[in-house]
Amino acid sequence: MLITTKGQLTIPIEFREALGLLLHTNVQFERVGNELWVRKTKVQSARGKRLIEAMAGKSTITMTSDEIMQLTREA
Secondary structure (H helix, E strand, C coil): CCCCCCCCCCCCHHHHHHHCCCCCCCEEEEEECCEEEEEECCCCCCHHHHHHHHHCCCCCCCCCHHHHHHHHHCC
């Protein structure tokens, strides 16, 4: 496995899947002697928060919650 000119490398899929290293997973590096250890951090994911922030202010509907609920009940 080669490190790119940007210092990047690819973690093989079998390791990512086994360890749950999904997109936007935080990891930390630790040097132990001549080895480099990569560990999944225990920081809670901010994935949900990022989704909400991305959606904030996107709605153009000016209906109340009651009006929206009434629409879902009509069929």
